[in-house]
Amino acid sequence: MAGKTLYDKLWDQHLVTQREDGTALIYIDRHLIHEVTSPQAFEGLRIAGRKPWRTAANIATPDHNVPTTTVERLEGLEGIEDEISRIQIQTLDDNCDELGITEFKINDIRQGIVHVVGPEQGATLPGMTVVCGDSHTSTHGALGALAHGIGTSEVEHVLATQCLLAKKMKNMLIRIDGKLRNGVTAKDLVLAIIGKIGTAGGTGYAMEFGGEAIRDLSVEGRMTVCNMAIEAGARAGMIACDQKTIDYCKGRPLAPQGEDWALAEKSWLDWCSDDDAVFDHVVEMRAEDIAPQVTWGSSPEMVASITDRVPVPAEETDPTRRQSLERALEYMGLNGGQLIKDIPLDKVFIGSCTNSRIEDLRAAAAVVQGQQVSTKIKLAMVVPGSGLVQKQAESEGLNDIFTAAGFEWREPGCSMCLAMNADKLQEGEHCASTSNRNFEGRQGFGGRSHLVSPAMAAAAAIAGRFVDVREMGEG
Amino acid sequence: MRAFTALEGVVMPIDRANVDTDMIIPKQFLKSIKRSGFGPYLFDELRYLDKGEPDMDCTHRPLNTEFSLNHERYAGANILLSRQNFGCGSSREHAPWALDDFGFRCLIAPSFADIFFNNCFKNGILPIQLSDEIVDQLFDVVDETEGFSLAVDLASQTITLPDGSSIAFEVDSFRKHCLLNGLDDIALTLEDADQIRAFEVGHKQKAPWLYR
Ligand code: SF4
Numbered sequence: 067m068a069g070k071t072l073y074d075k076l077w078d079q080h081l082v083t084q085r086e087d088g089t090a091l092i093y094i095d096r097h098l099i100h101e102v103t104s105p106q107a108f109e110g111l112r113i114a115g116r117k118p119w120r121t122a123a124n125i126a127t128p129d130h131n132v133p134t135t136t137v138e139r140l141e142g143l144e145g146i147e148d149e150i151s152r153i154q155i156q157t158l159d160d161n162c163d164e165l166g167i168t169e170f171k172i173n174d175i176r177q178g179i180v181h182v183v184g185p186e187q188g189a190t191l192p193g194m195t196v197v198c199g200d201s202h203t204s205t206h207g208a209l210g211a212l213a214h215g216i217g218t219s220e221v222e223h224v225l226a227t228q229c230l231l232a233k234k235m236k237n238m239l240i241r242i243d244g245k246l247r248n249g250v251t252a253k254d255l256v257l258a259i260i261g262k263i264g265t266a267g268g269t270g271y272a273m274e275f276g277g278e279a280i281r282d283l284s285v286e287g288r289m290t291v292c293n294m295a296i297e298a299g300a301r302a303g304m305i306a307c308d309q310k311t312i313d314y315c316k317g318r319p320l321a322p323q324g325e326d327w328a329l330a331e332k333s334w335l336d337w338c339s340d341d342d343a344v345f346d347h348v349v350e351m352r353a354e355d356i357a358p359q360v361t362w363g364s365s366p367e368m369v370a371s372i373t374d375r376v377p378v379p380a381e382e383t384d385p386t387r388r389q390s391l392e393r394a395l396e397y398m399g400l401n402g403g404q405l406i407k408d409i410p411l412d413k414v415f416i417g418s419c420t421n422s423r424i425e426d427l428r429a430a431a432a433v434v435q436g437q438q439v440s441t442k443i444k445l446a447m448v449v450p451g452s453g454l455v456q457k458q459a460e461s462e463g464l465n466d467i468f469t470a471a472g473f474e475w476r477e478p479g480c481s482m483c484l485a486m487n488a489d490k491l492q493e494g495e496h497c498a499s500t501s502n503r504n505f506e507g508r509q510g511f512g513g514r515s516h517l518v519s520p521a522m523a524a525a526a527a528i529a530g531r532f533v534d535v536r537e538m539g540e541g
Numbered sequence: 542m543r544a545f546t547a548l549e550g551v552v553m554p555i556d557r558a559n560v561d562t563d564m565i566i567p568k569q570f571l572k573s574i575k576r577s578g579f580g581p582y583l584f585d586e587l588r589y590l591d592k593g594e595p596d597m598d599c600t601h602r603p604l605n606t607e608f609s610l611n612h613e614r615y616a617g618a619n620i621l622l623s624r625q626n627f628g629c630g631s632s633r634e635h636a637p638w639a640l641d642d643f644g645f646r647c648l649i650a651p652s653f654a655d656i657f658f659n660n661c662f663k664n665g666i667l668p669i670q671l672s673d674e675i676v677d678q679l680f681d682v683v684d685e686t687e688g689f690s691l692a693v694d695l696a697s698q699t700i701t702l703p704d705g706s707s708i709a710f711e712v713d714s715f716r717k718h719c720l721l722n723g724l725d726d727i728a729l730t731l732e733d734a735d736q737i738r739a740f741e742v743g744h745k746q747k748a749p750w751l752y753r
Contacts, residue, residue: 079747082740083733087715091733093740095751103633105574114727119737122752131572150572150595157574193748201632201656215656217634218576219663219726227730229737233713265559266626269655299629301655322750330750365559386624390558484631486568505563505630511592 069340071237072304073272076212076337080195082229091229095194098180099126099167099221101158102486103199107222108161118165119228125189126162126169128155129179130486134449134476138488142173151487178452178478181205181419185289186452188318192307192334197224202419202502204295208288209315210307210337212272215296236346238271238300239339242279244353249536251429252287253421253500253519255279256294257359261369263349268300271347274339275305279353285314286423293420294502297366306338360406360532361517363394364506370406372522372534378402397506398514399494407532409516412495414439414446414527415509416520417476418483421500422451424458426520431464433524433538439472440530447474447489449481473527485510498526543665544723548646549692553609553618554683555584560623561630562657566639570595579635580642584610614687620647622679627668628657637664647693649700651676662716663726667695669710695721 070078082091104126111117118124131151138145143159146152155172162169170176170183177183181202184190190206196213197203199221206213216230224230240259260267273295280288288305295303312331315321322330357371368391370376379395379402382388395402400409416422416430427450439446448468450456456478459465465475482489483501491497491513500523504515518526525535570582572595585593588610590603604611621640627650628636637660640648648661648668661668671679682702683689692701695717700708712720719726730737745752 080744083736085715087718088713089715091730091737093737093744102571106576106634109574109576116727148572154572154574191750194751199632199634201630215632217632217637217656217660217663219634219660223727223730226727227734227737228741229730231715231726231730265629266652266654269626269652299626299654322753326750326753330748333748386558393557484563484568486571503563503630505561507567507586508563511567511586 068344069342071339071343071345072210072274072306072337073212073235073237073302074343076193076195077234079193080212089231089233092195092232093229094197094224095123096184096190096196097124097224098184098189098196098198098203099124099158100130100180100198100200101128101154102130103218104161104221105154105157107199107218107225110222111225116226118167118225121166123228124167124225126158126167127177127180127183128158128172130480130484131155132172132479133487134479134481134489136477139173139477148487175453175457178455179419179422179480181293182422182451182455185209186318186454188315188321191315191321192311192337197230201296202293204301204303205289205293205419207295207302207304208285208292209311210305210334212302212304214301235272235302236270238268238273238347238349239345240273240275240349241277242275242351242353243277244279245282246279246353246356249521250356250358251519251521252283252290254356254359255353256291257361257366257369257517258356259351260294260298260366261359262351263298265297265365265367266299268295268298271300272302272304273298273300275303276339280305281308284425285310286425289423290420294366297502307334358519358522358535360522361504362398362400362406362409363391364397364504365394366502366504366517368394372406372532374406376400376402376404376406409532410496411442411498411526411531412444413491413497414443414523415482415497415499415501416447416523417449417451417481418501419451420502421520422449422455424455426500427455427459427464430520430524431467433521433535434471434473434528435467437471437528439527442530443527445474446472446527447476447482449476450478452478482509484508498523498532542663542719542723542725545646545665545667545695545720547692547694548619549690550619551615551617551688551690552620552622552679552683553615554680555609555621555623556680558624559626559629562628562633562636563630565628565636566633567593569593571633571635576638577642579639580644583639583643584608617644619644620649620691620693621645622676622683623648623650624676625650625652627653629654632656634660634664637661637666641666649676649679662720665720665723667693667720669693669700671708671710675708
């Protein structure tokens, strides 16, 4: 019999019951909650007179709506100017208080983007099933976990039953062999993957990333890759647990301790695909072939190398694709054939659950150090992923490097990744962004987002346009 | 959940691929703590020329007359026809809530994004996946025929065209059962509460740290 994939193993270990019609009940170890997708679920629970099945499995933090300017954050919840945002965060606080759910509230040092907070606290660990009412829950798969986003009805279902109704997905392996070149990061890697397989390429699959280039990544880099599995259509992205994962988890507040740790550490190395595991689909790429990436369109698959040009619609033979290409270029205000390096920029955003961890901020700061943000750039901001990331960065003096260069240094939250708070693009503005979605209007009505790595965003801020970070000396 | 058995109605086309959930309902409306009231803001950025804000009165907003939703010929449509990867992006269930609130109960496309697809069934909306070829043909007839309507029957898994011809579609049997009967997932799962408890006992033995 063929071996099992990582996904098969995680599935089997959490299978409560398999029904005849192919649906299954899957046990959920960790449920992460934020303010946007939970209020209706809590309300549903209350109306039906139900209680959480296992309160301790839930952890909450507000992130999408929280303001990120220090002034507005001073007063905590009461200080939030946007009344509707304040009510939503208040509702999360109230729900968690009422039900006894652990919540890292607005100015708690542990507050932050839910996908940064989970691994940082040891709330998500190898071998777990992790869900959250947010599509980028795939991030946690980087630890060797089965993690994916769910809708609000499912949030309610998990709260009430600690289980999810699911159908087993198919297995896909993305294998990246070889070594990434200098200046090429996890973000470039995942953008190149999406460019290759498309935004629907992973639909219906659980996507495992493997190969030398993936093993060489730090655990934080792996999170960046898994974070964007959903942009390739896969609900769940995952990477085998190895010694790096174990070292990463060790000593985190919610990680196992003492005897538990010894037991956990031993079992965790089994969270990998067997050598003879069979995947339904395998995609292979060479790390050496990947250059720094920049998206030029309004979908993450509309991506090119920094040395490339924006595609020419007339050269596209498939009519639906040509049409979407034309539409994207019109929205983005770009011309087919234009050099990526000639795309004008107005704003730079370094943050989001894709790239707001300490290593991201270090990589950006290394490029920025001793330089000035170009006068062409109206706003360049850095938004740490959590209070703890912010504190760590400040202890390393990264905030000073950024502010001396002309960046704004903000308080933790989702911020301009989806512009639910005051941080947004104005109509027509181009933004170099380390986030994960360049959809129309995502970062503000009429805004034009270009997804890049933190180092590329930093380099763009200095140059006032996209430049190849590999040509910036340090890189 | 409200049941879905059969539906007959006008088909509205959105001829683009990768219609994402940000497009279906932009993020500023996600601040609501309610499940309803999203209909006026469905496809807000495509539908209006100005920028929508929560609680805005939409009756006098400038309309984008190029967008099909604003075309008189599709007034009252309850079936939406679109291209591949419909509902991609964010997991927001506000997307099906907004579609439903506006009046769409059935969606037809060559493919749907996973989370969105799942969310539809939890809200009494039937997403139907048909081949690219059939979807192409439907786009053509919808374009040619003013007031083009379809009859969808879930029990027999068929769509009937005005000329009497029909198209069969696939649907997962469990989801069909739940939709037809308007079943509440949670109540169904709780029928297996003993099994969940039994699972927890074994699970805890293997990974006790998960239960500290
Ligand atoms: S940072 Fe962006 S993508 Fe991540 S959870 Fe927040 S809004 Fe979603």
